[in-house]
Amino acid sequence: MMAGAAAAEPPIRVGVLAYRGGDHANAVWEPTVRYLAERFPERGAVMLPLDLPGMDAAVRAGSVDFVLTNTGNYVELEARYGVTRIATLHGSRSAASGASVGSTLIVRADRGDLQALGDLKAKTVLAVDPDAFGGFQVAWGEMLRAGVDPYRDLKDLRFSGFPVDRVAFAVEEGTVDAGVLRACVLEELAAEGRLDPARFRVLGARRPAGFPCAVSTDLYPDWPLARLAATPEDLAKAVVVALFQMRDDHPAARAGGYEGWTVPLDYQPVHALFRELRIGPYRYLREVSLLDVAREHWEWLAAAALALLWWAVHSLRVEHLIKVRTAELREANRELLHEMAERHRAEETARERQKEMDHVARLSILGEMASSLAHELNQPLGAIANYARGCTRRLEAGAGRPEELAEATRAIAAQADRAAQIIARIRDFVRKRTVAVEPLALNEAVRGAVALCEGRARSDGVPLTLDLAEGLPPVMADRLQIEQVVLNLVKNALDAMEGRPAGGGVAVRTGRDAGGTVVLDVRDRGHGLSAEARDRLFTPFFTTKAAGMGLGLSICRSIVEAHGGHLQALENPGGGVTMRVSLPAAGGQGREDHAG
Structure with missing residues (x-):
């Protein structure tokens, strides 16, 4: 936790589209934002890596001053928020x-059946996101011009989500027939040593004059830096x-x-593309015409026409052709x-598709759980x-007594079991299994977690x-998750005391508030x-520590809220923080036994 007087003006907030994930965005754009911070020392500048939904939400809420995003997303934000x-x-x-944004459609080099964009009919294509400009929309327009409607003519159109690296790996593994990448991403992955470019081929490859990468489409203007309507004009001029x-x-x-x-x-070519695709500001063009209705429901219309014709013939001949009428009724019954x-x-078919969608939704959680796995395993390890x-x-x-060493090895075994439990719980969570909860004596969980921090507290002085209050009622909770919360909070408190050994200590207290809630x-x-820390304390990947991961408090809040509780930070009058x-x-439960 950091101290310091608040600046006279807040820092300049720049929202950046993290199309290859937050780490890549930080590596590429953090130096630019740092350059702005140096040019505006009285304010500074901060970067907010955002995905496409996050970018939309940030602009709508006005939580950024400027946005640096892809060409297509800018056109949508321009029309939607000005x-x-x-x-x-x-x-x-x-x-x-001067243009540099396009799409590259890649296939495996050994796919001899895929030589042109028209060969993609009845194939499986993977893109990053339906709203990704270079990652899908530009390729969408090019496929339409080649006679392939990705929403009608493909066997399956899938979206992997950010980062875009997943698309190349899926093509390499053969789980999809083709993939859509933003221009030059294939070359970047090859330069990073993450794939062998010889294993891929670019469909409809073209190399525009002066452009070093192979693309499958026309090129469009590069990313713009845009200001929000509420951003002061003087600040925008100074930044430019x-x-x-x-x-x-x-x-x-x-x-x-x-x-x-x-x-x-000039972003007019982008508007022309969006008008052709009828997306973004031109979504209103998707009005259904009679021709569209006929093309979509021709089977039903044909059946209705046949039924009307049959009924007309039947009405004319009903009195004269009883046998024919009977035969026609049988035919109608068969139809x-x-x-x-x-x-x-x-x-x-709809039920099977729903099952597939549910399975994909479960697997999408794996990315989030993988981020917390390393952090949670840190404690028992x-x-x-x-x-x-x-x-x-x-x-x-030479001072180790057998009973002491045996106790230590039992503790090692217990912590190893705990690590195994953490892995098992994450696996169960990915499978969407409900975490088993039971009545838990909070004081016992607190003692178990604090015991792991006592050695460090002594060494730090x-x-x-x-x-711990006596007679507390039990809470319905998962013991391992509650211990993880306590351990994170105590370790954060010890971190906050570094360099201030004479400033006091760390106190852990349990009790009940006026409403009967266990605290x-x-x-x-x-x-x-x-x-800044007060505003972003529980934001994932935000940290005030030089080597911190920024996941601890976010995980703690998720665990506490999953148990129906709340986690908040209170500033102490004498300095420091109380978490x-x-x-x-637990309803209907007795009080826990307290043994000192």
């Missing part, structure tokens, strides 16, 4: 026309001037792969049975390491005290929270 481009990126890979003054060999330009910034280019069979098959080092020191000093407080006397966990008492 953002205005103030500069266009001049990429180091720009073609002679600062960017225009950046040298083409500046470290920020090298990191971002561009040669500077230029005046806003009805056929129709019912077709409808039953359609319903079965750290404990195992501490116990093992303790045993080693005692053996080397920080007093670690427990004030856990972890209080430190550290530096407190800065204004308060509130959990509902």
Whole structure:
């Protein structure tokens, strides 16, 4: 936790589209935002990596001042929220026309059956997102011109989500026939050593003049920097001037792969593409015509026409052709049975598709759980390491008694079991299994978690005290998850006390509030929270620690809220912070036994 007086003005907030994930966005665009921070030392600047839904939400909420996003997303934001481009990126890979954004359709090099875009009919194609400009929409337009409607003519059109790297790997593994990448992503992955370019081939490959990458489509203007309608004009002018003054060999330009910034280019070709696809600002063009209805439901219309014709003939001949009428009724009955069979098959197909969608939804959780796996396993593995080092020191000093070493090895085994439980629980969560909860004595969970931090507290010279209320009712909770919350909060408190051994200690207290809710407080006397930390304390990947992952408090809040509770940060009057966990008492349960 960091202290410091709040700046007179908030930092300049730049929302950046993280089309290959947050780590890639930080590596590419953080130097540019840092350059702006240096040019505006009185305010500074911060970067917010965002996916497409996050970009839309940030602009709608006004939580950013500027956006740096792809060409198609800018056109949508311009129409929807009135953002205005103030500069266009001049990429180091720009073609002679200045354009540099396009799509590359890739297939495996050994697919001899795929030589042109028209060969994609009845094939499976993977793209990153339906709203990704270079990652799908540009390719969509090119496929339409080649006579392939991706929403009608493909066997299956799938979307992997960000980062775009998944598309190339899916093509390489053969799980899809073709993939859509933003221009130059294939070359970037090859340069990073993440794939062998010889295993891929570009469909309809073309190389525009001055452009170093193979593409399958026309090129469009590069990413714009746009300001929100509420961003002051003076600030926008100052930012543009600062960017225009950046040298083409500046470290920020090298990191971002561009040669500077230029005046806003003409984005009319993007509007033309969106008008052709009837998306974005031109979605209203998707009005259904009679021709569209006929093309979509021709079977039903034909059946209705035949039924009317049959009824007319039947009405004219009913009195004279009783036998013919009987035969026609039998035929109508057979048609009805056929129709019912077709409808039953359609319903079965819809149910199977729903099962596939549910399976994909479950697997999408795996990405989030994989991020927390390393963080959660850190605790038991750290404990195992501490116990093992303790045993080693005692053996080397010749002071290790058998009973003490046996106790330490039992503790190591217990922590190993705990790590296994964490892995099993994450696996169950991916399978969408409900976490088993049971009545839990909160004080016991607190003691178990705090015991892991006592060694560090002693080595840091920080007093670690427990004030556990007696007679607390149990809470309905998962013991391992609650221990994880306590452990994270206590470790954060100890981190906050670094460099302030004389400033007090860390206190852990349990009790009940006026409403009967069971409360856990972890209080430190550290530096407190800065204004930015207060606003983003529970945001994933935000951290004030030099080597922090920024996942601890986000995970803690998710666990507490999953148990029906709340996690909040309270500033102490004498300095420091109290992290308060509130959990509902188990209904109808007795009070827990307290043994000192």
